[in-house]
Amino acid sequence: ETGVTQTPRHLVMGMTNKKSLKCEQHLGHNAMYWYKQSAKKPLELMFVYSLEERVENNSVPSRFSPECPNSSHLFLHLHTLQPEDSALYLCASSRQLAGGTDTQYFGPGTRLTVL
Amino acid sequence: GEDVEQSLFLSVREGDSSVINCTYTDSSSTYLYWYKQEPGAGLQLLTYIFSNMDMKQDQRLTVLLNKKDKHLSLRIADTQTGDSAIYFCAEIPYTGRRALTFGSGTRLQVQP
Numbered sequence: 761e762t763g764v765t766q767t768p769r770h771l772v773m774g775m776t777n778k779k780s781l782k783c784e785q786h787l788g789h790n791a792m793y794w795y796k797q798s799a800k801k802p803l804e805l806m807f808v809y810s811l812e813e814r815v816e817n818n819s820v821p822s823r824f825s826p827e828c829p830n831s832s833h834l835f836l837h838l839h840t841l842q843p844e845d846s847a848l849y850l851c852a853s854s855r856q857l858a859g860g861t862d863t864q865y866f867g868p869g870t871r872l873t874v875l
Numbered sequence: 876g877e878d879v880e881q882s883l884f885l886s887v888r889e890g891d892s893s894v895i896n897c898t899y900t901d902s903s904s905t906y907l908y909w910y911k912q913e914p915g916a917g918l919q920l921l922t923y924i925f926s927n928m929d930m931k932q933d934q935r936l937t938v939l940l941n942k943k944d945k946h947l948s949l950r951i952a953d954t955q956t957g958d959s960a961i962y963f964c965a966e967i968p969y970t971g972r973r974a975l976t977f978g979s980g981t982r983l984q985v986q987p
Contacts, residue, residue, distance in 0.1 A: 764917070793974055802879070803918075803963070803977040816974065850917055857974075863908060864975060866917035 763787040764867035781836040783851030792834040798847040879978035886984045893951040897964030904966040
């Protein structure tokens with residue numbers, strides 16, 4: 761148990777649906793991250809939040825909309841996705857913004873399939 | 876730019892040593908990490924090394940860093956079937972982005 765949980769673990773959605781991914785950390789960390797892991801590319805950073813403020817948006821399409829209501833919770837709202845968005849979406853947290861021994865702890869991921 | 880590369884696959888026999896290699900391009904990298912991902916799970920931090928170190932040992936794991944060649948390796952001694960997983964090398968620069976840059980991962984298969 762890493763202290764970072766993600767729900768749901770699996771999600772199948774149509775291209776016209778709206779859904780949300782949830783991440784929760786019980787580690788008292790101040791920074792949270794969304795990554796995308798697909799079969800053909802290395803792990804891609806999507807968003808970084810520090811103290812509920814977005815500090816990095818790594819050129820992610822607007823059909824992905826993050827929300828960080830407090831330092832323990834992070835959401836990824838999804839709408840009008842494409843089949844190529846099918847991937848494993850990983851959430852991570854760190855005590856401060858990542859660096860040195862403040863490394864990132866990962867959740868188990870949400871396996872998303874877009875039909 | 877930042878780029879981290881790894882070979883895709885490694886197969887060893889149980890009890891042998893495994894060596895997983897990684898090269899990176901960012902000379903300002905301060906910390907380098909090795910993560911393990913088992914099927915259906917997220918990434919688990921195995922170990923990390925600071926860029927002013929050459930070697931770090933932690934039980935069965937040995938990390939070697941050649942900063943001149945920008946080459947990082949992870950050696951697993953007495954490899955067990957439970958070590959079968961994907962291993963990711965990652966780095967973070969001294970300045971700039973606030974998160975890790977990962978390699979594509981090396982799938983380690985341990986045969987009995």
